[in-house]
Amino acid sequence: EDQVTQSPEALRLQEGESSSLNCSYTVSGLRGLFWYRQDPGKGPEFLFTLYSAGEEKEKERLKATLTKKESFLHITAPKPEDSATYLCAVQSIPHYNQGGKLIFGQGTELSVKP
Amino acid sequence: NAGVTQTPKFRVLKTGQSMTLLCAQDMNHEYMYWYRQDPGMGLRLIHYSVGEGTTAKGEVPDGYNVSRLKKQNFLLGLESAAPSQTSVYFCASSYGTDTQYFGPGTRLTVL
Numbered sequence: 001e002d003q004v005t006q007s008p009e010a011l012r013l014q015e016g017e018s019s020s021l022n023c024s025y026t027v028s029g030l031r032g033l034f035w036y037r038q039d040p041g042k043g044p045e046f047l048f049t050l051y052s053a054g055e056e057k058e059k060e061r062l063k064a065t066l067t068k069k070e071s072f073l074h075i076t077a078p079k080p081e082d083s084a085t086y087l088c089a090v091q092s093i094p095h096y097n098q099g100g101k102l103i104f105g106q107g108t109e110l111s112v113k114p
Numbered sequence: 115n116a117g118v119t120q121t122p123k124f125r126v127l128k129t130g131q132s133m134t135l136l137c138a139q140d141m142n143h144e145y146m147y148w149y150r151q152d153p154g155m156g157l158r159l160i161h162y163s164v165g166e167g168t169t170a171k172g173e174v175p176d177g178y179n180v181s182r183l184k185k186q187n188f189l190l191g192l193e194s195a196a197p198s199q200t201s202v203y204f205c206a207s208s209y210g211t212d213t214q215y216f217g218p219g220t221r222l223t224v225l
Binding site (some may be wrong): 045089104 | 172173204208212
């Protein structure tokens, strides 16, 4: 059974204090791993898709990396506006061929204090 | 482009009442999805559609029905609401089975 586990559940940082969020997964053939950002009361906002181990993608202060068992979302010198819940989701090859189902983790709630 | 829109934003139902949630997208996406989000459970897929006139069950389909009569719209129905269906409902759409783009959500409370 495909599973996604995110850690930590919550993370509090001071502005400028870099850190990383973890997404561990087990899946029957990974087709893609997706990172989303979700602000309170809003829908998830797409950030990145990673397809193969060793791949990295960057956007402003965020960098996502992928290995065969986990993905990291690195946040460099975060600002208060980076505060949000970050969601990780995986798509297996079988699910890619059958409607594109995503399996989501429970998310990491990030709070950045000024 | 408005992207993915959902109506209503909030709704309170009594047990046994019925309602329909509407999702609309203007990106000409073939695939559309309904998820529910509950504290500590993550997003879970209810039903999905791979094109106009098609629907399929997701992970938690019981108590829900869906219809995709037009490509741009995907409706989620609750025939007899139960307190266990209190949740936040999100619609998403995608071009093929690639990146899914989400709507703003509908917060439903069943008393």
